[in-house]
Amino acid sequence: MAFVGVLEILADSDLTRAAYAVMERVLALGLHGILDLLIQGYANSAATIKLLDLLLWVYTRHSMAERSLSTFYRMVRSGFFPDVKNCNRVLRLLRDKRQWVQVRDVFEEMRNVGILPTVVTYNTMLDSFFKEDNAQDALELLGKMLNKGFSFNDVTYNVLINGYSKMGEFEEAKRWVSKMWTSGLQVTAFTYNPLIYGYCSKGWMHEALHFRDEMVRRGFLPPLPLYNILIDGLCKKGWVTLAREKFCEMGEMNLVPDIVTYNSLIYGYCRVGDLREAFLLVDDLRVQGLAPTLITYNTLIDGLCRTGELEEGKEVKDHMVESGFQPDVFHHTILVNGSCKMGKLAMAKEFFNEMLWIGLQPDGFAYTTRIVGELQLGSASEAFKLREEMIARGITPDTVSYNVQIDGLCKMGNIDEAYNLLLKMVKDGVPPDCVTCSCIIHALCQKGYLSKAWAMYDNMISSGLSPSVITYTILIHAYANRGDLESAFTFFSEMRESDVLPNEITYNALINGFCGKDLELAYEYFIEMQKRGLSPNKYTYTLLINEHCNRGDWNEALRLYGEMHEKGVQPDSCAQSVLFKRFGEEHKDHAISYLENVVLGN
């Protein structure tokens, strides 16, 4: 036990750094028994407390939560009270490991034995409470902190701003930002980070952009990650033009985009189906001296799959593998999904099996994707087998997994079974969401049980779930289609009051309902949707053209058909057959080419 003697000398002579190095060496050798030796009084008592503290420090530095905890408790119970700095280190470690109960216990123990907390202790505890989603306890602690005469430092403010932003309590977060300004503490660019990050993660991009502006007005240069978050948030909303503007703005601010910036923007263009621009960006990033990553490739392949270009996606995959990238679970999930969406179940299976073959463990996303394919293109029993296999592999079904299953049952017409599964999911502690309810509402509407659907809607509201644009559209469509325009309008109004924005499909559902009854009102919605920046699509035109044809108003039908062309909306066979439904089958081709000539003025 010579090392204890060495440590004792070092501790006595205040050679902390040297003692730390020796202690690290001792533990690297696995000699954890030093704790017992010290507690039993192997060294002199002045050195013992220093060495125990050192031990605790080393354990926390190496993120050894169990050892840190047991050392802490052995120490306090033997009357060796650790330095508060080491207690703070233990708290921080436990917080980072999300061991909430242990964080609270250690804090409580500190109080019991009389170790006085510092502002760092309070900041750590506040942060821990927020990360635990317990703002109430954070608030109480804040009160205690003030009562004891502690004043907030910059970290306190940042913890509060961060905590409230993550919870989506932006008003409260903003209040602390302005308090921080008036407190005279140093506000930095990073003070705004959590707020902007919070807004982006909730998709509130206007607010996020507003705070970028405020930041710049206050004279801060937004850091690169902040621009990346903004561009990512804009792209996720599909606002790729605005994202591009921000991308250009970066240059004006002397910020150099990195691969994350490019990947986000590429994602944005892929999501709006502009693969040309996405590939141009890949060229551009290469010119800038950057190189595509696995994420770049996966994003492009997903983009191609979504536009139906599965073969091109496979080409990119080959190119990716040739460039030395190892396909991962994301990659395979994308291709499984792409194959299913093209109706190629056998190919989806191949991609899924390839993933297993190369030794990758499919996660919940991969299984869910595969199960959806099986439900839509294959068999329910195969889907069930896969679900069992997923559970056997230790993946517990989440909300999406249940939703897929529930929707599958609904589509097979088993609403009762779907409802039972909803009850089971609640029992299993998996929270149903808006999609769960929408699936069942949709099924009820399709079966004609409209009042049951309405009851389900009331049910979801009283459970605290917010209906989405899809939920409203399902109900509006069902009621409008049945001719109950008043009820359809009720949902439309409720939608407005809840600040849920209608989309093209919502308007189509309304227009569909009003066409047969009140064409004037149908046109009002047709105008309104365009005022709101929504472009009528082929369904919108088809609905209106159909109605005019039914009324024999051939001129207006033709005018709409022309407008459709002008706006670049490609009519499909459905739009054309609606227009010519009075024509005999054998004349249609002539009629269509005649019409194209008239309309296009050729």
Added chain:
DNA sequence: TCAGTCGTAT
């Protein structure tokens, strides 16, 4: 700070 799964319409 970046990628993958579920629900709407003629």
